[in-house]
Amino acid sequence: MAIERTLSIIKPDAVKKNVIGQILSRFEGAGLQIVAARMTQLSRAEAEGFYAVHAARPFFKDLVDFMISGPVFVSVLEGEGAILKNRDLMGATDPKKADKGTIRADFADSIDANAVHGSDAAETAAVEIAYYFPALNVYSR
Numbered sequence: 001m002a003i004e005r006t007l008s009i010i011k012p013d014a015v016k017k018n019v020i021g022q023i024l025s026r027f028e029g030a031g032l033q034i035v036a037a038r039m040t041q042l043s044r045a046e047a048e049g050f051y052a053v054h055a056a057r058p059f060f061k062d063l064v065d066f067m068i069s070g071p072v073f074v075s076v077l078e079g080e081g082a083i084l085k086n087r088d089l090m091g092a093t094d095p096k097k098a099d100k101g102t103i104r105a106d107f108a109d110s111i112d113a114n115a116v117h118g119s120d121a122a123e124t125a126a127v128e129i130a131y132y133f134p135a136l137n138v139y140s141r
């Protein structure tokens with residue numbers, strides 16, 4: 001499998017629960033490397049731009065309100081099959097449906113406050129990484 005990069009966001013609910021480290025440990029434990037990272041408070045415009053693909057969905061306003069409700073931890077994960085590996089670690093969007101032992105099963109409260117974001121495909125990963133990290137701020141080893 002190819003070495004990939006994917007964008008991860010630890011959402012405001014998980015940051016408030018003080019579990020950034022526990023979530024990052026899961027990424028590293030699964031063989032993913034954190035090659036860029038930054039804690040940030042998203043502006044409304046940034047959150048709307050990031051989730052533009054969902055702009056017509058009924059949950060869009062609540063999603064944006066939630067994403068700007070506190071700081072988030074944004075990182076780029078690199079490794080073999082990183083995109084799917086991260087999605088597997090995250091679990092299903094709705095934590096009630098997420099497999100046992102996944103990040104969302106263990107740390108998320110609801111489909112709205114679901115602890116993490118992860119890119120869902122190579123194309124979206126490239127766009128999402130560029131949205132938060134200029135290329136020069138990514139540190140591969």
Ligand code: UDP
Pocket residue numbers: 054059063092093111112113114116117118120
């Ligand atoms: N979302 C929501 N209500 C829904 C579906 C999605 O609040 O009914 C939110 C949820 O936080 C999710 C995000 O919108 O993580 C993006 O949805 P997507 O279907 O892309 O899920 P993901 O890729 O995050 O699992």
